[in-house]
Amino acid sequence: MDKYDYIENIVIFLRGVTGINFQIQIKNVLYDYYKSIGKQYEMPDFYGGDDKNDGCIISDGIFYQIYSPTRLTSSLKKNIQDKFTEDLNGLLEIIYKEKKWGGKLKEFIFLINTQDNNLPHDSERFFDKKVIELKRQYGINFNYRVVNTDYIREILQKIDNIDILKSISASMRIKSLIDVNAVNEKIIIDLIISISGNLADRSMIDNLSSSYDRVSPSKKIDINGLTEIKKEIETIIAKLDVVEKSINIINQNIIFENKFERVKNFIIDKYNKLSETMSGVSLYEALIDDVLLHTQEVWNLKTPMKFLIIYIFDKCDIFEKVDNINDSTQ
Structure with missing residues (x-):
């Protein structure tokens, strides 16, 4: 062409x-x-x-x-x-x-x-x-x-x-x-904007209970050197239903199946590379910033990106699991 x-x-x-x-x-x-x-x-x-x-x-x-x-x-x-x-x-x-x-x-x-x-x-x-x-x-x-x-x-x-x-x-x-199996800016932006919209909707309803089922124990935050931002992480985890709602919607795309899985794997790959030289809060912040680079960020997408990263964190796909730490110290 x-x-x-x-x-x-x-x-x-x-x-x-x-x-x-x-x-x-x-x-x-x-x-x-x-x-x-x-x-x-x-x-x-x-x-x-x-x-x-x-x-x-x-x-x-x-x-x-x-x-x-x-x-x-x-x-x-x-x-x-x-x-x-x-x-x-x-x-x-x-x-x-x-x-x-x-x-x-x-x-x-x-x-x-x-x-x-x-x-x-x-x-x-x-x-x-x-x-x-x-x-x-x-x-x-x-x-x-x-x-x-x-x-x-x-x-x-x-x-x-x-x-x-x-x-x-x-x-x-x-x-x-393009290769429909590739992860590109549009796929990431679709998900992040959807999360942002859900956050905006959620903020308009006081005392809304979350339907999200937490996976990781609280001490996963501490063992990964994230104690200084523990309050922020706990606050986000309590509202992760906004991410699950976006995932359910975005995966309904018939042409681009399993969009979230490809975004998740993309973020895991970024985490694996960064974790070779970084850890703790520095690793967390670098991961957010690095993924945002792939969105050609013009709007303020940092908050919904944090929600996405913490969602993957809670599902134990990134950062050390509590069981892994326990196994290594036995």
Whole structure:
């Protein structure tokens, strides 16, 4: 396959996803594209409020807003105009009145998922008029674009290294281009975001009892040199039902069976390598950080990642078991 085969598969795939999943997949593309030209693409945590910023290159003042309706209706044109106005107004206020996001806007890119359709016509030049109005209001100058997935094709065609396109395809879990048994960024992110969502749901219900059955005894924490963070570990273990709920959901994927087993084995391999030179709290923290590297972390995923690591810890798949310590001292 040549680079254009990869590009078309990526664009076709993007047209088939909607809602927040479209935003996540766009992140996979833009992160690797900008990295290939020596720039850092950032994407705020959409669960905590993104301050009208769905992704940006702070150094260049480039900001993205992504609009992906779950279904297209006859009012799409009006919806796009309303969303464009709301998002651009909000972003300018946050940048120039609240002094956030580096304090400058040089280019605003409004990316719409029109699926298999073209962008609605703009014969009345709505966007030009709105931008001119806002430029005058704030006394600034900036460029803007209203685009759909054709924009993704446009920027990917600038990439000459086919390995970057392969990497993007793998992170997007495009079946025709990758080994379905591999562990990639998308599989890990699916699980971590699911855990994060379950934690958020759980936090809204006071005094909710856990359905999780603990496996490891409390002294496993001590014998592995984790006493100083024992309270944190015990607190997490008491809520590990949020992980089991995510595992049950994620393993229902028909195409990618046993997803959790592959993520678990991936983490065990990381643990085995790190444990050759590290132990205790340093090993625990290094394991979390090392696995996060494979998610191209942009959002704050550390807390749900801790839950995943502690779940595997409690199941006795990583760190020394109490029985093993007892056997070695007899």
